[in-house]
Amino acid sequence: MEHYKMNLTLKVWRQKDKDSKGRFETYHVKDISSEMSFLEMFDVLNEQLIQEGKDPVAFDSDCREGICGACSMYVDGRAHGPWQRNTVCQLHMRAYRDGDTIVVEPWRSAAFPVIKDLTVDRSAFDRVIEAGGYVSANTGSAPDANAIPVSKWAAETAFDAAACIGCGACVAACPNGSAALFISAKVAQLAYLPQGDAERKTRVVNMMEQAKKEGFGNCGSIGNCEAECPKGISIGNIAKRNREYMRAVTSTGPEGI
Amino acid sequence: MVLDAKVPQGEMKDKWQNYKDHCRLVSPANKRNLEIIVIGTGLAGASAAASFGELGYNVKAFCFQDSPRRAHSIAAQGGINAAKNYSNDGDSIFRLFYETEKGGDFRSRESNTYRLAQLSGNIIDQCVAQGVPFAREYGGLLANRSFGGTQVSRTFYARGQTGQQLLLGAYGALQRQVATGKVTVYSRHEMLDLVVIDGKARGIIVRNLVTGKLERYSAHAVVLASGGYGNVYFLSTNAMGCNVTAAWKSHKRGAYFANACYTQIHPTCIPVSGDYQSKLTLMSESLRNDGRIWVPKNKDEKRKASEIPPEDRDYYLERRYPSFGNLVPRDVASRAAKERCDAGYGVGTTKQAVYLDFAEAIKRYGKMEAHKAAIENPDEQTIRNLGMGVVKDKYGNLFAMYEKITGENPYEVPMRIYPAVHYTMGGLWVDYELETTLPGLFAIGECNFSDHGANRLGASSLMQGLADGYFIIPYTIGNYLADDIKTPAISTKHPAFDEVEKEVTERIQKLMNIKGTKSVDHFHKMLGKIMWDKCGMSRNEKGLTEAITEIQQLREEFWKDLRIPGEIDSMNPELDKAQRVADFMELGELMCRDALDRKESCGAHFREESQTPEGEALRIDDQFSYVSAWEYKKEGEELHKENLTFELTHPSQRSYK
Numbered sequence: 008m009e010h011y012k013m014n015l016t017l018k019v020w021r022q023k024d025k026d027s028k029g030r031f032e033t034y035h036v037k038d039i040s041s042e043m044s045f046l047e048m049f050d051v052l053n054e055q056l057i058q059e060g061k062d063p064v065a066f067d068s069d070c071r072e073g074i075c076g077a078c079s080m081y082v083d084g085r086a087h088g089p090w091q092r093n094t095v096c097q098l099h100m101r102a103y104r105d106g107d108t109i110v111v112e113p114w115r116s117a118a119f120p121v122i123k124d125l126t127v128d129r130s131a132f133d134r135v136i137e138a139g140g141y142v143s144a145n146t147g148s149a150p151d152a153n154a155i156p157v158s159k160w161a162a163e164t165a166f167d168a169a170a171c172i173g174c175g176a177c178v179a180a181c182p183n184g185s186a187a188l189f190i191s192a193k194v195a196q197l198a199y200l201p202q203g204d205a206e207r208k209t210r211v212v213n214m215m216e217q218a219k220k221e222g223f224g225n226c227g228s229i230g231n232c233e234a235e236c237p238k239g240i241s242i243g244n245i246a247k248r249n250r251e252y253m254r255a256v257t258s259t260g261p262e263g264i
Numbered sequence: 265m266v267l268d269a270k271v272p273q274g275e276m277k278d279k280w281q282n283y284k285d286h287c288r289l290v291s292p293a294n295k296r297n298l299e300i301i302v303i304g305t306g307l308a309g310a311s312a313a314a315s316f317g318e319l320g321y322n323v324k325a326f327c328f329q330d331s332p333r334r335a336h337s338i339a340a341q342g343g344i345n346a347a348k349n350y351s352n353d354g355d356s357i358f359r360l361f362y363e364t365e366k367g368g369d370f371r372s373r374e375s376n377t378y379r380l381a382q383l384s385g386n387i388i389d390q391c392v393a394q395g396v397p398f399a400r401e402y403g404g405l406l407a408n409r410s411f412g413g414t415q416v417s418r419t420f421y422a423r424g425q426t427g428q429q430l431l432l433g434a435y436g437a438l439q440r441q442v443a444t445g446k447v448t449v450y451s452r453h454e455m456l457d458l459v460v461i462d463g464k465a466r467g468i469i470v471r472n473l474v475t476g477k478l479e480r481y482s483a484h485a486v487v488l489a490s491g492g493y494g495n496v497y498f499l500s501t502n503a504m505g506c507n508v509t510a511a512w513k514s515h516k517r518g519a520y521f522a523n524a525c526y527t528q529i530h531p532t533c534i535p536v537s538g539d540y541q542s543k544l545t546l547m548s549e550s551l552r553n554d555g556r557i558w559v560p561k562n563k564d565e566k567r568k569a570s571e572i573p574p575e576d577r578d579y580y581l582e583r584r585y586p587s588f589g590n591l592v593p594r595d596v597a598s599r600a601a602k603e604r605c606d607a608g609y610g611v612g613t614t615k616q617a618v619y620l621d622f623a624e625a626i627k628r629y630g631k632m633e634a635h636k637a638a639i640e641n642p643d644e645q646t647i648r649n650l651g652m653g654v655v656k657d658k659y660g661n662l663f664a665m666y667e668k669i670t671g672e673n674p675y676e677v678p679m680r681i682y683p684a685v686h687y688t689m690g691g692l693w694v695d696y697e698l699e700t701t702l703p704g705l706f707a708i709g710e711c712n713f714s715d716h717g718a719n720r721l722g723a724s725s726l727m728q729g730l731a732d733g734y735f736i737i738p739y740t741i742g743n744y745l746a747d748d749i750k751t752p753a754i755s756t757k758h759p760a761f762d763e764v765e766k767e768v769t770e771r772i773q774k775l776m777n778i779k780g781t782k783s784v785d786h787f788h789k790m791l792g793k794i795m796w797d798k799c800g801m802s803r804n805e806k807g808l809t810e811a812i813t814e815i816q817q818l819r820e821e822f823w824k825d826l827r828i829p830g831e832i833d834s835m836n837p838e839l840d841k842a843q844r845v846a847d848f849m850e851l852g853e854l855m856c857r858d859a860l861d862r863k864e865s866c867g868a869h870f871r872e873e874s875q876t877p878e879g880e881a882l883r884i885d886d887q888f889s890y891v892s893a894w895e896y897k898k899e900g901e902e903l904h905k906e907n908l909t910f911e912l913t914h915p916s917q918r919s920y921k
């Protein structure tokens with residue numbers, strides 16, 4: 008693979024804190040290597056700002072390998088930037104050419120307030136999980152791991168849903184700011200596994216109610232979420248969630264039956 | 265102070281049961297009045313906090329990320345060990361214990377390692393019950409694979425995302441306790457110091473990373489689960505935020521720091537490509553199950569990897585270690601890669617890389633699949649496609665990650681890999697109860713030194729974090745808190761809180777007032793370079809002595825010429841980084857001192873002065889069979905030794921030939 012250097016213009020959203028008004032600032036970065044990651048390019052920008060005595064751009068990142076879900080930049084109108092199935096920390100500068108201008112914003116959604124520059128508050132997701140995104144299994148009470156066989160298909164399908172990294176791109180990409188894909192990933196994972204069965208009804212109902220309280224919008228089946236999801240979480244999970252929801256609200260009788 | 269590991273009486277296999285039978289308990293009514301602080305929400309912290317909540321304690325859990333689910337454990341790839349013997353290949357608790365002990369080059373405390381092996385099975389049970397989607401066979405039972413340093417298949421896995429799935433299970437359990445009100449999670453909060461009252465750990469000072477304000481929290485006991493310190497090298501496979509601050513500040517308040525120099529350098533990582541690099545990416549050890557490692561036999565080989573015929577390739581691990589081959593432990597594999605590259609056989613533009621090649625695995629699996637599907641005389645392309653399917657199933661996410669970073673397709677060309685800093689076996693010294701030398705301060709997961717000796721085997725850190733958090737600390741903390749049932753909630757108005765908060769405030773102001781010219785990253789990179797060059801994969805007396813002086817000079821410069829923009833009372837990531845690096849600067853020196861003191865080679869600690877004629881690590885048991893435990897003193901660190909005794913194992917020269 009051939010490597011090259013480039014000069015770029017960046018238009019970056021700057022906002023002092025939650026209550027301040029934000030604005031775009033324009034910056035120029037030079038000699039960016041095509042081998043750098045997008046966030047390393049931001050490291051270069053920040054180093055430059057520090058040298059100039061200015062405040063560096065605040066953004067979330069931790070693992071920088073696409074798994075922790077911390078990074079969250081809206082790049083040229085797309086959550087996580089131009090590559091499919093990719094987090095912005097895994098976006099590499101070979102996606103760009105010398106002279107390009109790149110516009111970078113935070114996630115924008117009522118439920119994810121901006122706290123500084125490109126950093127948003129996604130604690131609403133934690134509260135949605137808190138409402139039921141788990142199996143209630145106290146430490147020490149579990150039977151032998153092989154006591155309940157789970158078909159390979161069910162385990163794989165559950166895994167596909169469980170791969171969600173909780174980044175919030177689906178919400179940022181959705182015109183309604185819906186968390187449907189995120190919720191459906193957890194609901195589906197646990198609905199496909201026998202271990203999740205006992206709490207199937209309350210889980211889906213409570214998670215959806217909490218999402219409403221947090222200010223996430225309704226799903227309008229637009230599909231942007233799936234298109235922008237870095238982990239390829241399928242919109243089929245939303246259909247599964249809806250079936251689970253219908254099952255929960257229409258069937259009578261106790262849980263698990 | 266004499267180090268007392270408080271190992272229970274009895275035969276090795278009975279010790280933990282004896283402990284549980286006789287430790288003191290706290291009644292449910294009393295648990296309601298007791299508070300516990302947990303620093304960290306990785307596997308160790310989340311599992312501990314959730315289990316404490318279930319038991320009825322009041323828990324305050326802290327993490328610096330924006331959500332507990334993002335702790336670094338999320339990035340673990342390959343798997344978690346357990347002595348279930350589901351594979352029917354001769355595994356047992358003893359064997360897991362023995363291999364962990366041997367893998368650690370006989371430098372860990374037998375009783376802790378044995379208990380870890382005993383608890384390994386319960387972990388898998390617990391995680392399955394939580395809905396962790398482990399890999400399964402067609403019959404619906406759990407699947408296993410092998411990892412380095414072992415000859416059985418005991419590793420449970422969830423594709424290449426085992427840490428993610430285990431952590432999300434523990435995070436679910438944690439959030440469930442948040443819902444009950446038993447646990448409060450403080451995200452974007454960083455512990456900056458420990459508060460000690462009457463000789464006991466009773467609280468912490470934290471910075472709210474959003475507002476920049478300092479806050480005080482108190483509890484009857486403090487549990488550190490703050491992870492490892494590999495980022496002292498700047499470049500490592502750890503997440504950007506991993507740091508030593510919680511452990512280091514606790515060390516300065518009285519907790520001994522053990523085996524600081526034991527750093528694991530992982531053999532299979534994507535090589536460094538430039539100065540701008542912010543971190544290194546691991547390619548899971550599980551890849552060594554199927555990938556073969558080689559370099560060209562010819563130093564100035566110009567051909568593409570695929571054009572080099574077998575007779576011109578040096579499969580150096582298979583050559584040197586025929587019985588373990590590509591699955592030798594990490595320290596051995598890393599040194600062997602370094603040896604080949606130093607000798608001039610490295611590949612790629614920097615010559616600091618070796619090949620990890622899947623071509624044969626793809627062919628082998630393809631033939632098997634064709635056979636299963638009863639395809640007669642399959643052509644090469646069919647075999648390849650089928651084989652790629654199998655490899656994709658097993659390692660798809662790792663291959664995709666590799667391609668994103670390097671722009672090369674590893675199904676077509678071999679991966680290029682090189683060793684990188686990955687894990688720190690050293691950490692706070694703890695006794696059998698996982699309590700540090702500071703009463704009321706416990707340390708679990710990667711931040712303690714226990715269990716792995718001088719080298720950790722693959723898939724055993726997840727196991728340790730969860731054993732500590734789910735199954736050990738819930739008992740041992742009760743034994744400690746039994747004395748505290750009459751102690752009312754600790755007031756954060758206590759003068760000790762005033763004092764520590766004042767120190768923290770002054771330290772922050774001092775950092776902000778330097779107003780120098782160089783960024784935190786500048787100093788961090790310089791420190792990393794010294795550590796990598798002189799306290800990395802291979803160490804010697806001269807280099808270590810130089811490193812200590814260089815670090816001292818660098819530290820001085822740091823406190824003179826650092827520039828932190830922004831303000832104290834608002835979100836300021838540069839200030840957060842500066843505090844972490846300030847602590848790394850002190851830790852780095854201790855690591856070099858520890859490495860200097862240990863004149864033997866053992867596990868990942870390779871002292872050039874102590875090697876066998878074949879260049880393997882040579883232990884010197886009669887002088888160094890101890891855990892080094894350093895006590896912080898103003899005038900300098902003082903070394904204490906916990907002598908290691910061996911009941912079940914006989915330390916022998918490790919051989920993987």
Ligand SMILES: Cc1cc2nc3c(=O)[nH]c(=O)nc-3n(C[C@H](O)[C@H](O)[C@H](O)COP(=O)(O)OP(=O)(O)OC[C@H]3O[C@@H](n4cnc5c(N)ncnc54)[C@H](O)[C@@H]3O)c2cc1C
Nearest residue numbers: 304305306307308328337341342343455491709710725726
């Ligand atoms: C890329 C990679 C792959 C790995 N793969 C495997 C594998 O396959 N199998 C295996 O067994 N091991 C693996 N490991 C090792 C393993 O992942 C870690 O050792 C383990 O997850 C550590 O868990 P922990 O709970 O101790 O700490 P961590 O998960 O690192 O969590 C630390 C927690 O402490 C918090 N924290 C730290 N400092 C502070 C502070 N000052 N104030 C407040 N909070 C703080 C953090 O926010 C975080 O929540 C891998 C490691 C890496 C880097």
Ligand code: SF4
Nearest residue numbers: 171172174175177236
């Ligand atoms: S569903 Fe996809 S986009 Fe949404 S949070 Fe999960 S990983 Fe991110």
Ligand code: FES
Nearest residue numbers: 069071076078096
């Ligand atoms: S930084 Fe972890 S997913 Fe991007």
